[in-house]
Amino acid sequence: MRLPLATVLTSAVLLAAPLAAVPAVPASAAPAAEPAAQVAARAGARTVTHTDWDSTTQLRKGRASGVKVRAGRLELAKPAGTRRYAGRSYDLGRWTSPWAKPGFGLTQLIASWSAITPGDSWIEVRVRGKNAAGARSSWDVLGRWTSGDRFTKRTSVSGQDDDLASVNVDTWVASAPAGLTSWQLQVVLHRKTGATTKPPSIDAIGAVASRLPTTAPATSAPGVARGVVLDVPRYSQMTHQGHYPQWGNGGEAWCSPTSTSMVLGYYRSLPKAKDYSWVAQRHTDPVVDHAARSTYDRAYRGTGNWPFNTAYAAPLAGHAFVTRLTSLRQAERLIKAGIPVVASISFGRGDLTGAPISSTNGHLLVIVGFTAAGDVVVNDPAAPTRATVRRTYDRGEFERAWLPTSGGLAYVIHDDEHPLPAGAQGAW
Template identity: 40%
Template structure:
């Protein structure tokens, strides 16, 4: 009986969370939008580059002009709290995007990136915003590598100033900005090896959120995708806080089966290992989850963190055969049928809709793989989702495109 009581009151992924997003208010902000630049569209031609070049297919790589540095760089945090450093020489180059105007402004940005990092290489991503005509500093939004050496992937603490602050994977601004600029820094400790940047994205939104879920065209009602179900609770050594990599593993498992790519069906512990943020000390870094998913299997998938304003957008993805993972939070009694009474932050997979429009999900907080399938009431889940202001992981195969007009694109 005691074991059952503990299971009922446990808060899923509690130690993973970065704090609730500002709750939406009645006065709506601008709709969420997506800035994305990719090799396939030759977008990096417009970037300002130093020590980097474009491959024949448009990707960013280090070139012969990349300078050599020997200044030690942070390599992640040790278990005792001290910082590790990469002290050997490395090659360095960077590329900075053109200025992107954002009509209506924004107060929050979540970056994501498709990058292949062979052993010995890593990248750093930066964001800057223009507020009242003045640029902020370049905030660091993560150091990424698929492997843990020579630099372990990590977010960057302690960047708050008068303009804003970084909360692990999100730049939050204290005043409305009118433009953004994104940079990527490529590093290699090997003479002939380079990272390969395929795409950079930024989910741009307003802290006010939206006032209500959008009206559905009901085209995807009755459609449920065959997403494999994985429980995070099968792994006592970390599993109770692995909702994010477990959800990412379910998305990967779906694509692995659909594309006949066994490399896209990793174990949950493997996904947890490859999404672990050595500064945040957890696996819930949003950008790291989509970066990992787009790098595994030699990059057969694209991935992006998006802010979506409602389930009508999810329905378009489901209709196109694309499941998504979303971040939710809820108090006791707010999400009927959930495996835990409340959560201050949790990731689940959305795989379809009932004929009445309720949402068919895989919730990894259930105790077994067979039990994770659950249907949540549409209105209840929408409210739970708004605590992250519509955050979603979206993965799709290279060579395909997302549904047209899924989300407002910044160009």
């Protein structure tokens, strides 16, 4: 289970409010035409922009210190310094992205990355921003990530509310209703001082910036994927109830790693058996136990950290990131391209007909297709058994459980054989 930000932030309505109206000015003094994205944000539209750096050319646009760009990856090279963390010394290098300007006053940002962290190595992802007056925030930590847990424990760092923004688990939240006009990421690569293992490296890094109303739009009309249903394997999180209390105890807590595992299974990109040989042999679908361990956030005390799930999936499938979609029509473009979508929803009693649970403050499932009428076909891991995971939900009910609660949050996981389609409208 994962609580959507709108549920856990009491100021969510304020933060998502439209920008204040601008007083009229004489025609002779009228400014240049306002960017379309800014107009949409001011009008309360769902405004989303995803930006990433995932090629040699793109990564070289950033500023590097102690890291090098090689074959499309950032890699720790000659260290730019050292750091003490958890009682050990680490060599480090930094890469800082160019400033990104979404064209509207963003109120929330969620980063994503694809990293390899051999041995005793890890990365730290940071963000800072500017407001319309040009004030610059401090660097805020969005996550400390490692693919294993033998040396360093992956963790979020909530709080950090000292200036223009704060961190809520994996989401950077602007402090003022007007939001922030630009942002910048920094990733710090760490390897234990004196280690001879391969250095940590980054394949891709980016973020989705958004400004969202808290109300649901009218139900979208069915689009390009009517009648398309992908053959995604079905796993139930409930069959893992009581598994490994140190990583969330299974059951209702494991919707995110179960959903992520279903999508990896679809691409035949699940981890190798030796990687999860530690799981008890009696456990059904041991890949889910492995995914839960590999996404567990020590500070959050759960497996629902959104970018931790895509960071786990990215090296396996090839590509994975967190974004927000503005309606099911964008999800249909992905389904049509053969890409299932993990979606974060929240609903009250009686609000989602046919769901295996009566209500939830935060739940993840996989959109696998659409009926001929445009209703949503899902693999819902909250079902008690594999056989009951496949469900069909009313299109309007689903959008109301998805768009105003998590802001249309989605994991997009895909391999090279299924490239992203056109028609992103900023979501990818």
